[in-house]
Amino acid sequence: MIDNIPIMHSSTPSILAIIVAYQPNLAHLKELIRNTSKQVGAVMIVDNSPNPCDALSELNSTCKVSYVSLTENMGIAHAQNIGIEFAIKQNVAYILLLDQDSMPEERMVENLLLGISQSQKSFSNIIAASPQYYDLRTNFESLFMVGKFKIPFWHRPESKILTSNIVFASFLISSGTLIDLPKLIELRGMRGDYFIDHVDTEWCLRALLKGYQLIGIYDAKMIHSLGDKVKKFWFFGIRNISEHAPLRDYYMFRNTLLMLKDLYMPFTWRIFLLFRLVKFFVFFLCFSQERALRFQLMILGLRHGYTNIRGRLNLKTLKCDIIPITSLDPT
Numbered sequence: 001m002i003d004n005i006p007i008m009h010s011s012t013p014s015i016l017a018i019i020v021a022y023q024p025n026l027a028h029l030k031e032l033i034r035n036t037s038k039q040v041g042a043v044m045i046v047d048n049s050p051n052p053c054d055a056l057s058e059l060n061s062t063c064k065v066s067y068v069s070l071t072e073n074m075g076i077a078h079a080q081n082i083g084i085e086f087a088i089k090q091n092v093a094y095i096l097l098l099d100q101d102s103m104p105e106e107r108m109v110e111n112l113l114l115g116i117s118q119s120q121k122s123f124s125n126i127i128a129a130s131p132q133y134y135d136l137r138t139n140f141e142s143l144f145m146v147g148k149f150k151i152p153f154w155h156r157p158e159s160k161i162l163t164s165n166i167v168f169a170s171f172l173i174s175s176g177t178l179i180d181l182p183k184l185i186e187l188r189g190m191r192g193d194y195f196i197d198h199v200d201t202e203w204c205l206r207a208l209l210k211g212y213q214l215i216g217i218y219d220a221k222m223i224h225s226l227g228d229k230v231k232k233f234w235f236f237g238i239r240n241i242s243e244h245a246p247l248r249d250y251y252m253f254r255n256t257l258l259m260l261k262d263l264y265m266p267f268t269w270r271i272f273l274l275f276r277l278v279k280f281f282v283f284f285l286c287f288s289q290e291r292a293l294r295f296q297l298m299i300l301g302l303r304h305g306y307t308n309i310r311g312r313l314n315l316k317t318l319k320c321d322i323i324p325i326t327s328l329d330p331t
Contacts (some may be wrong), residue, residue: 005114013093015094017096018098021047021048021049028103042064050073075312076197078324081190088181089194093180094237095175095181095184100313101224102222103222113178115217120269123213126180126213130172130173131221133175145171146170152171169214170205170217187210188328189329192324195311196251205269246297247315253302253305255303257306278329
């Protein structure tokens, strides 16, 4: 059981940060908690690790941090929904989603709130705002994906001095995203049966289809490592590719096909997502290690996506375990 915790600062809306952890680096996670707790009302850690972490469970005794262990890896979407369900009971105004490998910079949350406030003067349907993240391994500053004439592309500021630091986005990565909780309740939460990969893509596209708007804010900054490592290669231009463990290839390929089934989306988006799979297929088979395993998992992902198989993949049986449904899972 998790007790009620204070989540209101006197000068800001009530915000609960939800950090999803899986066998985390404890030193980094504790620094993340310290940095985040300065900017929000309270922090909740949802731990997907098989064994509860005593060092984290002890945080339950503090006034701003709560910890819950799921005792097995239930996936990022299910863990986020567990955290959101708790946020609903606490009657917060916003939730802040964070991965364990992220680190908000000073005033990130304040600038996200400011961006939402400024945008809502003209647009009342803003549901989420996300910061620009910076990868220390590559010195890469993220770009926001935007849409024009229903064509997705990466927004590239013409100069470092922006006329506006806010852009309307077509997609936001989940980590660092500040979400209006009442609007999320109307939209519903994450698809737990995706487990991982494209959880945030599906949620963002579903929000846009329902008439909500997403914004990216350049003045809000976050350090974030996307993938286990990053490689550069040429594919119609120099690109940074985030490389994960081979198992993630399965989820990327499967969930892309599931998402194409689950959502109506413009033809241009379908081409974009399928072309992205082609790019990954070429890269991982030409430039990565464990090529045979990656090929097997990518093909399995395509088969499962085509036949509508969902959940957590069991590598021993190559079958999927069902993820429990929360009250927030979309129907």
